[in-house]
Amino acid sequence: MKLEKFLPSLPLTPYIREFLLIESDGETSNKIIPDTSLVMAFRYRGSVQTKLGEGKEVLPASVITGLRKSSRMVYYSKETANLLVVFKEGGVTAVSGLPAHELFGLSVSSDNLFQPAGLQEVLERLAEAPHNRQRIDVIEAFLLKNLIHSKQDLLIANAVQLIQQNRLKMQTKKLIVPRFRLSL
Numbered sequence: 202m203k204l205e206k207f208l209p210s211l212p213l214t215p216y217i218r219e220f221l222l223i224e225s226d227g228e229t230s231n232k233i234i235p236d237t238s239l240v241m242a243f244r245y246r247g248s249v250q251t252k253l254g255e256g257k258e259v260l261p262a263s264v265i266t267g268l269r270k271s272s273r274m275v276y277y278s279k280e281t282a283n284l285l286v287v288f289k290e291g292g293v294t295a296v297s298g299l300p301a302h303e304l305f306g307l308s309v310s311s312d313n314l315f316q317p318a319g320l321q322e323v324l325e326r327l328a329e330a331p332h333n334r335q336r337i338d339v340i341e342a343f344l345l346k347n348l349i350h351s352k353q354d355l356l357i358a359n360a361v362q363l364i365q366q367n368r369l370k371m372q373t374k375k376l377i378v379p380r381f382r383l384s385l
Contacts, residue, residue, distance in 0.1 A: 202229050202277070207337045213344055216292030220340065221285040222333050225277040234272045239293045239301055240285050241265045241311060243340065245327035247281025251308065263311035263320045265293070267304025284327060284336055286344070296347045315347060 203224040209217035218238055225247070242249075242264050250257040252274045260275075277283075293301055297314040311320055326339045 202226075202231070205333055207333070210341055212348075213341060216289055216295045217344070218287045218289045218292075220337050221287060222282070222336065223277075223285065224282045226280060228277065228279050230274055230276045232272055232274055235269045237268070237290055239265065239267055239288045239304060241288070241293075243284045243286075243324060243327055245282055245284065245324050245336075248278040249281060249283065250276045250278075252276075260308065261310040261312070262324055263315075264308050265297075265304060265311050265314060266308040267301065267306060269306055284340055286340060295349060296344050298349050319343070 203222075203226075205222045207220040207222070208214075209220065242260070244260070244262045244264075249260045251260055252258075257276060291301060293299065293304075299314060323339060323343050327336050330336045330339060
């Protein structure tokens with residue numbers, strides 16, 4: 202499995218953490234652990250499935266996945282390629298208008314948020330692009346075209362900053378372990 206990361210352009214920086222291109226030559230699987238980011242995936246080659254009960258469910262070519270409480274398995278067929286948009290906390294609202302909490306625990310087709318014809322055009326352009334940098338340019342153009350508002354929600358940004366600061370403080374406190382001397 203080949204993984205390549207790209208940072209978003211300046212106009213998308215408030216909303217997108219990173220872009221990931223995942224390519225698999227052979228059949229493979231990946232365990233995805235919970236994270237604080239919603240992810241939108243564009244599969245422009247191959248097939249991707251996820252475990253559903255005892256079986257597997259084929260994921261749509263373009264899907265958006267909400268936050269989850271537990272891990273899940275994803276299975277890639279031979280010669281599969283995906284471009285993932287990893288949103289920052291609250292970032293998905295800037296391009297979809299959908300509050301992130303409505304996607305909790307779900308993976309839904311992106312047709313529910315965007316025009317199917319536009320998504321199909323993006324998938325075709327991704328498949329035709331000769332280089333990954335051009336694929337990123339295609340996705341960025343799509344996201345910028347769908348940008349609903351160009352200002353980051355300061356309430357969400359401040360809340361995320363406070364959470365991260367408190368997490369850092371807690372991690373620092375855990376590193377400071379008092380030492381006791383045992384005397385007999």
